[in-house]
Amino acid sequence: DAGVIQSPRHEVTEMGQEVTLRCKPISGHDYLFWYRQTMMRGLELLIYFNNNVPIDDSGMPEDRFSAKMPNASFSTLKIQPSEPRDSAVYFCASSLLAGDNEQFFGPGTRLTVL
Amino acid sequence: QQQVKQSPQSLIVQKGGIPIINCAYENTAFDYFPWYQQFPGKGPALLIAIRPDVSEKKEGRFTISFNKSAKQFSLHIMDSQPGDSATYFCAARKTSYDKVIFGPGTSLSVIP
Numbered sequence: 001d002a003g004v005i006q007s008p009r010h011e012v013t014e015m016g017q018e019v020t021l022r023c024k025p026i027s028g029h030d031y032l033f034w035y036r037q038t039m040m041r042g043l044e045l046l047i048y049f050n051n052n053v054p055i056d057d058s059g060m061p062e063d064r065f066s067a068k069m070p071n072a073s074f075s076t077l078k079i080q081p082s083e084p085r086d087s088a089v090y091f092c093a094s095s096l097l098a099g100d101n102e103q104f105f106g107p108g109t110r111l112t113v114l
Numbered sequence: 115q116q117q118v119k120q121s122p123q124s125l126i127v128q129k130g131g132i133p134i135i136n137c138a139y140e141n142t143a144f145d146y147f148p149w150y151q152q153f154p155g156k157g158p159a160l161l162i163a164i165r166p167d168v169s170e171k172k173e174g175r176f177t178i179s180f181n182k183s184a185k186q187f188s189l190h191i192m193d194s195q196p197g198d199s200a201t202y203f204c205a206a207r208k209t210s211y212d213k214v215i216f217g218p219g220t221s222l223s224v225i226p
Contacts, residue, residue: 004157042218043158043203056213091157102148103214105157 004106006092012112018080021109024073025094033103034067034077035091043091049075082113117141118206120217127194128225135189135220137204142185144206148214149178149189152201161202162189194224 005024013019025032033048047057052069060067064083069075079086089110093103119138127133137147148163164171164178164187171178175192191198204217 043216045213045216048213093157102160105159107155108157 004092004094004104006090006106006109008109009107010110010112012114013082014114015083016081017113018078019082019086019111019113021077021090021092021111023075023077023092023106025075025092026104027073029094029096029104031095031097031101031103032069032075033093033095034075035093035105036088037091037108038088046077079111082111084113087111087113117215118204118217120204120220122220123218124221124223126223126225129195131194131224133191133194133198133222133224135202135204135222136186137188137217138184138186139206140185141206141208143208144215146207146209147178147180147187148205148207149176150203150205150216152203152219154200158201158203191222194222196224196226199223 004026007022030051034046036044036046044059046059047067048055049069052072065079067077089108091105091108093105095101095103121136125133145166149161150158151161152158162173162176162178164180166180166182169180177190178187180187199222201219201221203219205214207214
């Protein structure tokens with residue numbers, strides 16, 4: 001398996017623009033997680049899905065952020081409108097069942113909002 | 115609210131030294147404690163994990179020590195190498211709940 005795939009790897013946009021980050025989890029994994037990493041706040045869980053259903057979105061910073069998982073092999077994280085403080089590395093991760101299963105992280109998308 | 119505390123924030127050791135990273139938690143419902151390793155430009159990856167029913171777990175040069183009564187656990191890296199230079203995250207999870215709570219991370223540099 002190719003692992004978790006994220007695109008784009010880098011995104012530079014201007015404040016106010018819509019940004020869409022994409023993730024393909026490992027085939028067969030039931031859980032998908034979106035994280036944001038910054039120097040100031042570390043690794044933050046934004047939202048996670050189980051079998052394509054959002055389970056916990058309490059980490060989503062505000063209404064400008066939304067995430068979808070239309071099927072088991074694809075998820076998006078959208079920011080509209082984007083702001084400079086959204087600049088961060090966004091990671092997608094997936095795992096098998098609940099319990100002790102390891103989370104496999106993608107390579108991340110580095111977002112810069114000017 | 116930081117549920118998993120981690121120290122130090124950064125650490126520099128010489129090759130062959132034994133860096134130690136410490137973590138503490140408050141929630142006694144946590145019963146699974148993984149450590150993740152992240153190299154620059156990469157996503158975190160599981161390094162080693164422990165349950166609180168054991169006091170120590172060793173995998174190669176990496177050892178987790180666990181003190182349940184103190185609600186503390188630590189990572190030791192024996193005979194550290196420059197290739198171990200990375201950011202290390204301790205984490206905790208309640209097996210009845212899926213979310214992993216990560217500590218703030220420790221940036222380790224092993225100098226030759």
